[in-house]
Amino acid sequence: MGRVMPALILVSPDHAAELVDEFGRYLRDYDVHATATTAEAEALAQRIVDDGGQVAMFVAESQLPDAHVLEAFGRLRAVVPTARRLVAAHWSRFLADAPALRAGLAKGKYDAYLLMPRGVRDEEFHTAVCELLSDWGSTVAAPEVDSARIVSPGPDALTLAIRDFLDRMGLPNRTYSPDSEEGRLVLASLDGDPVYPVVQSLDGVAFSPRSVREVAIRVYGPPSEIDESTVNDVAIVGAGPAGLAAAVYASSEGLSTVVLEAEAVGGQAGTSSMIRNYLGFPRGISGMRLAQRARNQAIRFGTRFFTGWSVTELEPGAPGEPHLLRTDGGDVRARAVVIATGVTYRKLRVPGIEDLVGLGVFYGSAMTAAREMEGADVIVVGGGNSAGQAAIHLSRFARSVTILVRRNGLEATMSQYLIGEIAYNPRITVQACSEVVDGGGEGRLEWVTVRDTRSGTETRREVSGLFLLLGAEPHCEWLPDAVARDRRGFVLTGRDVPSERWTEELPPASLATTLPGVFAVGDVRAGSMKRVAAASGEGASVVPLVHTWLDPGT
Template identity: 35%
Template structure:
């Protein structure tokens, strides 16, 4: 943690230098001594310290200064750092003003000039004040702070990106936190159109930043170090991370490219309880963190956030075209992009996405839902896991399930947990017809299939889990996919004993190989895959064995 600040202000350069020298001599080992030559300059310093989240322990300010006197400065500075101790330096002739300011500026003490010798006339007083301040001081949060509005899609995007990349941050709601409004004012970013404001520990700031801008600021790697790799993996979910670990550990130069955050859809899961070897379960973020650490230990280069826009073939090379217009070439390509949640196609949903309507677990919004009714749409495991998580915060969780029961799409252990949780209500044969609201979600229209009843209920948070589809348009015209975009591999490519069109090898495609030799698919993006975390991990590991066999013949 940075040292707390002692700020001294005086318009006389010689006096300022002398008091700074004495303060540094006595307190420099515990406090950072900062000085300013005027009240106006000092106010700017105070605001910058607030933006950097550096605490001020004590103000030592001269009374007689042009433009802004010491008392006036203290009156304004105490609004920024209300618990900082306040001491006025004054001449004998100004003692009456100093005494009067004890009430108006809540002055802690006033000192007469000169203060020599400081051992008798300065240090004992400041020692007591600083000891009092230190006893009550609680160190501030030292990471990233995000100032925004709960109903802002931009704010949700920033929070979700930081959380999924496991970067600690502090959320300050402009409508609930008085300090948030002050930070916005100091950063000159007033107005909702300028939120969120992202403040970094070094004092820098970004307004409505893109994920890429945040990544670059944090030093996340978005560009490859090399032009060529033995194995390139697109997608950082369980399948991609498993392939990266096995590929790199077995000597393949490996790069993994992830569009959002390592962990994929599984990384946003609040609790995975049926994963082998974890009897009490683990969160998706914990699984992702462990896997990323393991992959990096073996030398995997992870690019995030980075997106692949296309792929072209050149002899035995597969060349990836990235969103920043750079290219990476490889001998073997593994597509492990998983699937994305399908969007709710009802009136109002697009408009309110990120402002009360969310896709996936959106754990970043859980605390904001405290003591509210939360609605979930979906009846598969992801919806069940989310329901259990939100039940810890919400007054009630209402699951809207299109089918007649959860049994057809959800694991029994989750069904049992939901049944045993008093504040979870399962509404079967129910669907959402419309979402309503101006700046944020205010109500949803629900159709009850059994009774034919249509009702409008107030709502502030709606989370969607209605199946998923692959995002494989960037592979259009390169490899064969089914009508939904899932990648065909191995035996699924052979029709009536015929190899796929354009296949130029004597052997048939390997089990997880696509219709182009050297391109493989694993996990949820593959046609016919089992949509389970363990299955994705297994396919990623198996794919590496076929990749070795392919590379042996290149």
């Protein structure tokens, strides 16, 4: 029996022949269906879902006979929340219909407004289509080809953490049960009795990791690859947007550059399902894709990445000598160091909740876990952009999503475009002046207790997922005292450094710390904006300062 291909449903009362012809290039990988009305498309989508199939995208003309196109998308979204939605306006209607539809695009009622192709090889049109299908494929569909296989009898915390790491690194992966055909093949190649989960990575060798770090080292190289005799021009600690931008600009300008990342490339931004306000990506871009593109760009210029290795200590070099970064896999020496470790989400510190981390409780958006929440009720705690992006992504799968915030609302902490999308989304509600104070379950999360901070009233709610995005704590315990920090632990740079620590009555340069040759960029820096674009900008801006440090005569 052949595989069931996902569907592309065209809603086109007047130009179906032209659209079917355009979408003919996708027939190898998708079933393309043409309908004339919203009702027909709705009925067809329901039949496909009832038969166990998937709808990847709805494509509609801007004028439909039986519903306004935004109403049509609302009805179709109710049937298939995960499908991407695209308006392909005929050239006779493109300019006339755009103003009225633009507000709906900003609120997330659909994903793109495009001009229907007027001739062959309209690659701008198809680039947009492919981007949307790629986004759907990476967040909804199971991969057709898996670069890594995980064998596990059930969803446990480590299995989910490994899947999340592989997803964030852009490596297609699937999880198989031990008694499946694929699972038995993986286990047959294992040396010894299985200890689950078992992972088979790119080299085809199966092993039983006890941590995500072991998977990272197996996929991206053993510690022996560090050449401790080499003195690098610059070592960047952290591969979030700031660290990646610093790597691209430093290596493109000829500096020997290494990046040390303890977890997955991309940092917190890499967990975002869709960043819509990043310059140059009008249809948005997922954090994973942005991070992997930046990583590949840096590698092209010669940057070396060491993924899965935590820096445990920065040992300052004597004047004229390189700094030393200590890791479990060896020491890295560099004449300049850029701290770009970002932040981690603040812990809730509720014992019943902490015991279930990875078992229905997640710090961060945990995109991988979203698929596990189909038909469930979930809670997102946090009022920042990351929380808003997580809630929107979860709403494609969960029956309901509740955003809990301690403030009176989202306006003070979240971008307006996300607030608009949330307000429109019928599956998302915002509960202000609330906090989670307890939770539990048999083996995984089943309930939480929510307290109203105004009245003190506590309510028990049955939920399957709790996603905690509680603000930022810096990861700076590995830094020496010579690097000044504020009372919250964020690294001080430039004029934020107390005057008693200035040199010759002059503050350090804008992104320089109190330790010569050491710089800080992105969210770890005190006073940073906590936005992806700002972090990227700081990563680029630090490179001229590094140049000046390495060669004071420039």
